[in-house]
Amino acid sequence: MLDVLIIGAGVSGCAAARELSRCKADILVLDKEEDVCCGTSKANSAIVHAGYDAVHGSLMAKLNVEGSRRMPALAKELDFAYDQCGSLVVCLSEQDRPGLEKLYENGVANGVEGLRIIERDELAKMEPNVSDDAVAALWAPTGGIVCPFGLTYAFAENAAKNGVKFQFDTTVTGVAPIEGGWRVETNKGSIETRLVVNAAGVHADELHNAVDTAHPMQIIARRGDYFLLDHAAAGHVHHTIFQLPGKYGKGVLVTPTVHGNLLVGPTAIDVDDKEATATTAAGLAEVREKSGLAVKDLPMRQTITSFAGLRAHEPRHDFFIGEIAPGFVDCAAIESPGLSSAPAVGAMVADIVKNSLHLEADPAFDPTRKGILDPKTLSFEERAALIKEKPAYGQIICRCESVTEGEIIDAIHRVPGARSLDGVKRRTRAGMGRCQAGFCSPRVMEILARELGVDQSEITKSGGKSKIIVGTNKDAF
The missing domain is CATH 3.50.50.60 (FAD/NAD(P)-binding domain)
Structure with missing residues (x-):
């Protein structure tokens, strides 16, 4: 047992x-x-919320603030991507300012550190592309972004x-x-x-x-639709930007990601099907319409993919x-x-x-973990030495994200390790770039099959019946 x-x-x-x-x-x-x-x-805003929004006294508020506080040290201990870039809740009308002040007071009550309301001039210096309608914002320096x-x-x-x-x-x-x-x-x-x-x-x-x-x-499945923009859109905003719910309704966020993309969304649409993660034309149109309210000149033509995720909403x-x-x-x-x-x-x-x-503590517990080595983080000399020792790190498989064969092999042999194209993609970003796996998928499949000791026909996109190969040309003749 x-x-x-x-x-x-x-x-x-x-x-x-x-x-x-x-x-x-x-x-x-x-x-x-x-x-x-x-x-x-796997499909969310990748935000580390500061904790000013959750209802004071709720378990959600308590754990949000505590989780946010733990994140910086945890990122070092477990070696995952995290950036405490801070967040801004933008107020687009003077008549909505009381809502901004109420949010500030709730955040202070929840114990969020460093909160303050900033005015238009300071906001525009922090975010030059903020909407011309913005009059003020709630600045939360403890907000951040993470790789989910x-x-x-x-x-x-x-x-x-x-x-x-x-x-x-x-x-x-x-x-x-x-x-x-x-x-x-x-x-x-x-x-x-x-x-x-x-x-x-x-x-x-x-x-x-x-x-x-x-x-x-x-539990109601609440769908959120998103757009992911290319690296070329990086720098359009520097912090996570939320819209204060007001006369324009509840808006969508615009945020940088830890990997240098721009993320825009989500919607909040309740659905009956708890597996319904497909985007809809209406949902994406809503994101497009609302995304420009707080941030102007969004380069939406730099979109490389759209996706949707489901939140486990309880009334x-x-x-x-x-x-x-x-x-x-x-x-x-x-x-x-x-x-x-x-x-x-x-x-x-x-x-x-x-x-x-009544479990006992295990004195052998090791709190550390080392993430997948990214050769791009090394100096030229270090990278050359790595490739000399392990030539697979000199073979670029995903050109968009510069992911090497060595990284993919590492991802496969971890526990638990990648067994599919999506498993490799989420661990290494191979396939997450501008071409969305158009070029690298065949090579990733070859590596997966070789390292797992199976035929390529057994490799899937995301497990189950999502097989890529259904037969070979010569078999048809």
Whole structure:
């Protein structure tokens, strides 16, 4: 029997796994997809919110501020991309200024450091491309940006380093209490565990409601559409820019990314289908229409892709974390600012589990993780020495992002490692550039097949039935 079974390998589940790996315990993380970071965690705004927005006194507010505070040290410890660039909430009308002041007061009450309201002149110096209608803004120096894939993989890899196991392509079909724990039924058989952590994202309400019928939960999938702009758009803004909800309605954000792109979005559209991650013409049109309200002259023609993600929205608009039955812990309704809150969410879940199971600390726990080596960060001399020792680092596979064969090999052989084109893309950025994998996909497939010891026909875009090769030309003749 396992000690802990975590259902869901998104950022919350992986953060909890990493924190629990500090203890002596047999821990398994399950996910229905083929890899870590395949749900909400892969498609979001990549923002580390400062914490001024969440309702004062809510769990969301508490964990947002705590998670944001932990992020700088965690980025160094786990070696993932993070930039505390700060954020601005732009007020576009004097009649909306009371809303800006209210947001400032809420942020101060939540404990956000360094908040202040800046006027038009200072704002324009910080952001020359801010809208001509902007009259003031809330400046939050503790706001930041992060690579959501990098953060999730960092948690997962450090957890695995400390003994946590991962199992993918495994769908939970039922849960039932047994003596001393729970039996979890899956499409790959049953698993017995002393404790379950429900971190199932948009599906967390289904598990919750199977266990606690007296206090039902409803999670609504809230779709957000985005545009991602090319590196050529970098520098158009220098901070994350939000729009204060006002006479123009609730706007969309414009933000730099840690990889030098520009991200614009999202919408907030409730959908019935919890797998509906396709963009829509109407959703993208809304982003285009609203994106220019706070930032002028946005170079939208530099768009290289659009995408959509689903947030796990609960009408009560708070996180739900707690032991709802003996040995069953919810980590549910983790919508925005869930990414920002993840370090604190993981710590809170781990504390609940440790107290429930009386787990002992593991003195062998290693809190560090080294990310995939990016040769572009090395000096010319260091890079030359690396290529001499490992020639694969001299072979450029993705020309748009200058990703080498050595980086891709590293991504495949990590635990948990890449098994698909998307797995490689999220770990190394091979395929994330201007051509969107138009040139590098065949070479990445060759490397995946070679390193995994399988035929290229087995390689998928994103697991499941998403195979790239369906046959060979000579077979047709």
